[in-house]
Structures are given as C-alpha cells and as structure tokens.
Amino acid sequence: MSKVGKALGLPIVNARAAGIDIGARIQVAAVPPELSDDPVRTFGSFTADIEAMANWLVSAGITTVAMESTGVYWVPVYEILEEHGLDVVLANARDCKAVPGRKSDVNDAQWLQRLHACGLLRPSFHPSPEIAALRAYMRIRDRHLEYAAAHMQHMQKALTLMNLQLHHVLSDISGVTGLKIIRAIVAGERDPDVLASMRDVRCRESLQTIRSALVGNYQPEHVFALSQALALFDSYQDRIADCDRQIENALRQLNVGRPEPEAKLPAPRTKTKQVNAPKFDVRAMLYQLTGTDLTAIHGLGPSISLSLVAECGTDLSKWPTEKHFTSWLCLSPGCKISGGKVLSARTRKSSSRLASQLRLVAVNVGRTETALGAFYRRLAARIGKAKAVTATARKLAILFYRAMRFGMQYQDPGADQYEQRYRERVVKQLERRAARFGFALQPVQEGVS
Structure with a gap:
C-alpha cells in the first residue's frame, strides 16, 4: 500500500511485452492497453494470419512476446515471430498455472502478458536453428529405430509360429546370420542344411544345433507375415540411412569454420x-x-x-x-520445505x-x-x-x-580406487564423531583378534 492507501501492483519490467495464447485453430494476442485501442486480437492459425499477427505486434511497438509451450502448435508461431525481430519467451506451463476465473483464451493471453510484463516468466531452453535441425534429425532416426524394432518382433513371432527356434540358437536374429537365413526363407529356401550353412564364422552355436532349429512347419500365411515384416524392416533401415546422411551434413555445417x-x-x-x-x-x-x-x-x-x-x-x-x-x-x-520441515x-x-x-x-x-x-x-x-x-x-x-x-578430460580412477577413497571418507567421519564424544579410534593390528 502507498502512503495514501492506494494499492500498488507489481513493478513493470517489460513495458512493451505481449502475451499469446496458442491454439490449434486460433491465436489470441494481448498487448498493454496503453499501446493499442484494441489490446486483444484473435488471429487464425494459417501462415498468413500468423504473419499478420507479427506485423501487428511490431507496429504496436512490442519488443518481447511470451507464449506457453502448447503441443507443437507453438513452433511455427515461435519461428515466424523471431523472423520479425521479436524476442520470444517460451514459458513452461508449470510457471503460469491457471488461476480461478481465468477460463477463456482472452484471459489466458492477458494473464501471460501481465506475467511477462512483470518479469515473472522464465524462458524455456530453445537451441539454435542449427542444433534444432540436428535434434530433429536425431529424433526422427530414433523413431525409425523403434518402428524397425517392432517389425523385428513381428519376424520373431512369424518364426515362432512356424516352429523355427532361431532366436534360441542366435543371440540376435537381426545379426548377419539371422537376416541371411530369414531372407533365404522368404526367397523360398526350406532345406535346413542349406539354411544352416549360412552360419557366420563368429556364431557360437554349432552347425548341427542351428540345423535342428531350422526344421519347421512352413505354412504359407506365416511365411507371408515374415516377408511383410522383413520388407518393412528393410524399408526403415533405408530411412535410417537417409537420416544418417542428413545428420552427417548437419554436423559438417556445424563444423564449418x-x-x-x-x-x-x-x-x-x-x-x-x-x-x-x-x-x-x-x-x-x-x-x-x-x-x-x-x-x-x-x-x-x-x-x-x-x-x-x-x-x-x-x-x-x-x-x-x-x-x-x-x-x-x-x-x-526436490526441495519442498515448509516451516523448516522437508515435505x-x-x-x-x-x-x-x-x-x-x-x-x-x-x-x-x-x-x-x-x-x-x-x-x-x-x-x-x-x-x-x-x-x-x-x-x-x-x-x-x-x-x-x-x-x-x-573442456574437462575425464580419467576413470577405477572401482578399487573409488572404494578406497570412500573408505577414507567414512573413517574420517567416524573419527570426527568419536572425537566429539571424547573418544579416539585406533586401528586394529594385524594378527590381533
């Protein structure tokens, strides 16, 4: 309260701050009332609408904008606003939780604008465009690996239905020996001696054991399921190779200069x-x-x-x-403390x-x-x-x-040295506790029980 009894609000840190409520179909932008006769406007989600919103914010004198990280809808808005020279703050939804009575997009946008104007929002981490591109390629590659692993499980199921116990004699059916045998089965080979001869020299199991595992019940529908899973697996391997080329190019661009x-x-x-x-x-x-x-x-x-x-x-x-x-x-x-007590x-x-x-x-x-x-x-x-x-x-x-x-160069001290250091720390701690109570620790001599 001021001296005259008038309520004072929080100090304004960012006088030219705006808030945007991100949605799938509409974006609601709010600016300070003193900067525009129409401080809250609604725009569509098309690129032309987002461009119009960015131009309106720049014409109103806005220098910084805050928005919540809503799904992936914020990504194009973030990038277009940055292209127009605005400082965009991507806030975590945890930092701007809902308050009673704020149940509309307009109120959300005004609340974000108020929080950002008072400097109460922390920007989330957002990498540079080059690192963001590398991250996108890596995430796509990881997704392809997950899908390829699912189709490898489908191949294993088809082999089990045909009673081909290949996964019991090979540590990994996606290895050299396993894929060679699976491709031969899909191509029409049924002779267990021919299939077992495809064993790689590094395979641990003997030729006779692998031959016994390859005597199965080749039903047409199970062979078809195996061929479909193999085709999908190979397709994802090709897509992973495409991702590797993009990742290599991205790293080369990052290393330029x-x-x-x-x-x-x-x-x-x-x-x-x-x-x-x-x-x-x-x-x-x-x-x-x-x-x-x-x-x-x-x-x-x-x-x-x-x-x-x-x-x-x-x-x-x-x-x-x-x-x-x-x-x-x-x-x-975590650190949830109330009244000096760790909750x-x-x-x-x-x-x-x-x-x-x-x-x-x-x-x-x-x-x-x-x-x-x-x-x-x-x-x-x-x-x-x-x-x-x-x-x-x-x-x-x-x-x-x-x-x-x-630029730290890590040197592993080894498990034995770690245990020795841990033992020394424990002994020093015990010596301090004993000294606090007026005692002194003495090491036990060898040969004395």
Whole structure:
C-alpha cells in the first residue's frame, strides 16, 4: 500500500511485452492497453494470419512476446515471430498455472502478458536453428529405430509360429546370420542344411544345433507375415540411412569454420561397435565440434554422445552451474520445505529425452568395474536401484556438463580406487564423531583378534 492507501501492483519490467495464447485453430494476442485501442486480437492459425499477427505486434511497438509451450502448435508461431525481430519467451506451463476465473483464451493471453510484463516468466531452453535441425534429425532416426524394432518382433513371432527356434540358437536374429537365413526363407529356401550353412564364422552355436532349429512347419500365411515384416524392416533401415546422411551434413555445417583440435583424437576405449550406430565417424566429427572426447566418460558411446549434443547443443553456458543443469533435467532432489520441515525431496517428473538417455546409460554403467559402477552399486545396496539410477544419471550429467563447458578430460580412477577413497571418507567421519564424544579410534593390528 502507498502512503495514501492506494494499492500498488507489481513493478513493470517489460513495458512493451505481449502475451499469446496458442491454439490449434486460433491465436489470441494481448498487448498493454496503453499501446493499442484494441489490446486483444484473435488471429487464425494459417501462415498468413500468423504473419499478420507479427506485423501487428511490431507496429504496436512490442519488443518481447511470451507464449506457453502448447503441443507443437507453438513452433511455427515461435519461428515466424523471431523472423520479425521479436524476442520470444517460451514459458513452461508449470510457471503460469491457471488461476480461478481465468477460463477463456482472452484471459489466458492477458494473464501471460501481465506475467511477462512483470518479469515473472522464465524462458524455456530453445537451441539454435542449427542444433534444432540436428535434434530433429536425431529424433526422427530414433523413431525409425523403434518402428524397425517392432517389425523385428513381428519376424520373431512369424518364426515362432512356424516352429523355427532361431532366436534360441542366435543371440540376435537381426545379426548377419539371422537376416541371411530369414531372407533365404522368404526367397523360398526350406532345406535346413542349406539354411544352416549360412552360419557366420563368429556364431557360437554349432552347425548341427542351428540345423535342428531350422526344421519347421512352413505354412504359407506365416511365411507371408515374415516377408511383410522383413520388407518393412528393410524399408526403415533405408530411412535410417537417409537420416544418417542428413545428420552427417548437419554436423559438417556445424563444423564449418571450426579449427581442428590441437590434440589428436584419443584411441577409442573399446573396439565394439554398436548395432544401431550411425554409419559415419561420429567420434571425429564430435571431437571437432566440442573440442573434447565425450566418449572418454564411461557409458557415453558415440551414439549417446551425439544424442546428448543434439538435445542441449554445444553452449552449456545457458546454465550457470552444473546444479542448474541437473535441475533442468529433473535429476536433482526436490526441495519442498515448509516451516523448516522437508515435505518432499522427490525428483520432479520429466519427459526429457536427455534425462531418459542418461538413466539408460546409468543402468549399463552400473555393471562395469569403474568408479561410476562402484558408485551405482554402493547406492543401490543402500537406497535401492531406482534412486541409484537417478543419482548415477545425475553424476553422468555433471561430467557431461564439465566436459562441454570447461573442456574437462575425464580419467576413470577405477572401482578399487573409488572404494578406497570412500573408505577414507567414512573413517574420517567416524573419527570426527568419536572425537566429539571424547573418544579416539585406533586401528586394529594385524594378527590381533
């Protein structure tokens, strides 16, 4: 309240701010009443309508616009407004929750405008156009991989219906031996000796075992289902190859003008190649793009490293610290406190692709004899596997942040050294607690019970 008893509102930070309520058919834009005689206008969702809305906002003197991330409808609006020189803030719906009485698109737009004018909205992360294009290609590729995996399951079902136990004698029916045999079956081959002779030299099972598994009941409808699934699988493999070419071109464009790193790219930690990895040298292109070898971090292979860079870009200075970064990923503990009492420390739910990929990496790292693996196993035994996965994913996110932001070169100390350091920390903690109560810890001499 002022001295004369008049109610004062929140201070205006952005005097020329607008708010837009995004919809599938209409867009409602609101500007400050002092800037226009008609401060709220409704536009259609066609490109010409969005262009007209952008021109109206510019003519009204608007410099910044806020909108909610509604599905994918915001994407063309965001891009067109940016082309007109407006500073667009994409706000998370969690930051501008509904309030009682605000039940219309007009009220939503006015509420967004008011919040943005008072500086109460935080912009969501939006990468540069080049990184956004790379991210789009990567997401399309991941979707094709999921569809191809579904058709591989259809092939396995058709083989089971024909009582061809191929998946019991081969570790992966999508490998060299499996696909060669499946293609021969679709082409009309039925002789188990001929089919078994297609066994690759690296296959562990013997020729006789594979021959026994290939004696089946070849019904025409099941062979037809197998051929359909194989054709769809091959089609998606072709589409994945198209995506690889686009991803390679996108990385080349990002590397244009970037100098070659002075240090030579280190040798890979493992020579094992991932089955679904891109068919070009991802490590070399990422090394030139980031200036550091991300694959030195255990669990981060070339494919995962490329996905992480595609999701958050190469400039991680948008997050001031690693704590901001892990909080954005919803991998850090929550902080619901009231009256000095912690009500909840659960991590927030998130649909972040980056967080889900880091969790998958954490599960795989937990099986390795590394410092990260020892960290995961220690926490899994104490607080459970679910929380250990999140904690390990957070540690991986911190290592990724340090490597991208500061060029950190990761060196794994090993599981034994990690356990030794952990033991030293525990002993020091016990010594401090004993000293607090007037006691001193003494090590037990060898041979004395």
